[in-house]
Amino acid sequence: MANVADQIVSALRMAGIRYLFGMPGGGSNTDIIEAAARCELPFVLSQTETGGAMMAGAQAELTGCIGACLATLGPGAAALTNGIANALLDRIPLLAFTDCLPESATVMQHQALQQRALLAPVTRWSARLTAAEPAAVMQRAVAAAYGPPPGPVHLDVPADVSDAAAAELADVPERFARSTAPAAPNFPAAMEQQLRRARRPLLLVGLGARDAQTATALRVLCERHGVPALVTYKAKGVIPDQHPCFAGVLTHGALEAPVLAQADLFIAVGLDQVELLARPWRYSQPLFSLTPWPLDQHHLPVTVELAGDLPTMLEMLDALLPSATEWDMAAVGDRARAQRTAMQPAGEAGRLWPQHIVDAVAQVYRGAQVTVDAGAHMFPVMALWDADGVNRVLISNGLATMGFALPAAIGAALLEPAAPVVAFTGDGGLLMCLGELRTAARVQARLRIIVFDDQALSLIQIKQVARAYRTASTDTGVVDWVALGESMGVRAVRADSAPQLERCLVETRDHPGPVLVAARVDPGPYQAMIRALRG
Helix, strand or coil: CCCCHHHHHHHHCCCCCCEEEEEEEHHHHHHHHHHHCCCCEEEEEEECHHHHHHHHHHHHHHCCCCCEEECCCCHHHHHHHHHHHHHCCCCCCEEEEEEECCCHHCCCCCCCCCHHHHHHHHCCCEEECCCCHHHHHHHCCCCCCCHHCCCCEEEEEEHHHCCCCCCCCCCCCCCCHHHHHHCCCCCCCHHHHHHHHHCEEEEECCCCHHCCCHHHHHHHHHHHHHCCCCCCCCCCCCCCCCCCEEEEEEECCCCCHHHHHCEEEEEEEECCHCCCCCCCCCCCCEEEECCCCCCCCCCCCCEEEEEEHHHHHHHHHHHHHHCCCCCCHHHHHHHHHHHHHHHCCCHHHHHHHHHHHHHHHHHHHCCEEEEEEECCCCCHHHCCCCCCCCCEEEEECCCCCCCHHHHHHHHHHHHCCCCEEEEEEEEHHHHHHCCCHHHHHHHCCCEEEEEEEEECCHHHHHHHCCCCCCCCCEECCCHHHHHHHHHHHCCEEEEHHHHHHHHHHHHCCCCCCCCCCEEEEECCCHHHHHHHHHC
């Protein structure tokens, strides 16, 4: 006889989930893990609850299917919050299961938190699974996670429910299908007129456009009409960096301002306000928003917002735009290259500059799947790493949390074990999720963990310096990364110069497991980079 845990795992299987991640407790978690083993759904033990959520979230971004993670009650549920919040703000479908006390123990207070109330603000739906209708609850959970928009769902699972006998599970939708999006609406007449009159329309491409069909339609549109496109961090690769219509990266900073100022019309495709820097929008041109799901946003002064099937709306757009625009595409390319140059300021002679690290890694691992942590190092990585496909660069953008790159890289590496995955992280970010080095070693993930080792929280220090504050409070101190990595079962090397870094990367290129490369970086160029990027 199947139990409720079997029903949960069957639902996960039918939803296309490849792995289950987490740091379990001794309650319903163990029933779910055992049911996963019976169903041959691999469980990966993470060292942190948030790390498990990041691993699951990365797989969801790459596969388009839901990710799944679990944690115990009390401290486990509380520690899971950051990983769930990342999924919420980056629109990632995720199911998070937590142990909870049974109904008969409601008078108990040990490890008892109002977990649903705790997680409700960072989830699309939070519920308590019961033995009465587990199939219906799982169906609703899958539907809520897929959205639209996609996002995290939380389920409390009491131990007296997970091991209860249950019937077979009813069908659960396998994937989030584009057909579930609203049908493409007609363009208003006034919008059609403005599109026909546009001479320098500019595409602003965001996270909602990260699927192969939309990306192909966007590239065709750009090429056919001579329309440049700015892409957000999450949309990097939708229009490849080396594409002739690539105009740069959109953060709502200063670097892309000259391109934005030249446009006479903005067409946002899948752009979500969560992707932009929190500062007032400075442009007065009309802004049309084409989005796969309705946006509850007030940041951008949208002239018209249309929610529906993006490829269909792009076909409609293709029929309305002028056959040729007034953009000088050669000048657009020059400007994009100038943006890259601005993100490569000189540092101290003889030292390893941030851009040296990106360039050296690209020489050995060009085209690799990449994950990027929050911190000063992300600016040169996101500006200089050439992305040539959708979701080839994963980053926590909406939440912009540190401690993302390593666990996300583990999740990505498990999907394609033969291909190396590169995780760019700062030393501060890696220290936040250090235990996941052991996870990487345990699953023998083929990772290349590139640590920008500057012994400080450099991004915060730049802000401290700008306000004439002391910076000692954000010094992280010296870490022996080689000894630390090796103690975790990870091959580790250190580089203090560009030639040494190149040798380290080449010598470890064929290593079958994780490699930690500690690059002693000169943080000096960061200040000029941030000034160029944000103004």
